[in-house]
Amino acid sequence: YQKAEPGFVEKYFALLAAGGSKHYSELLAPFGLDARDPAFWAIGLSMIEGLIDELEGLSA
Secondary structure (H helix, E strand, C coil): CCCCCCCHHHHHHHHHHHCCCCCHHHHHHHHCCCCCCHHHHHHHHHHHHHHHHHHHHHCC
């Protein structure tokens, strides 16, 4: 979402509205995402790592 193009909000609401009624690949396609691509997971894990680092910094 941080690098989202115009129309992201509408696509995101459509994803939420679909619930579990569609395959994950169909839900991610409008965002240009492919969960089979290791880079997809690397980006997400990197974001989580940043959040962990931030939290660790708060407790120091």
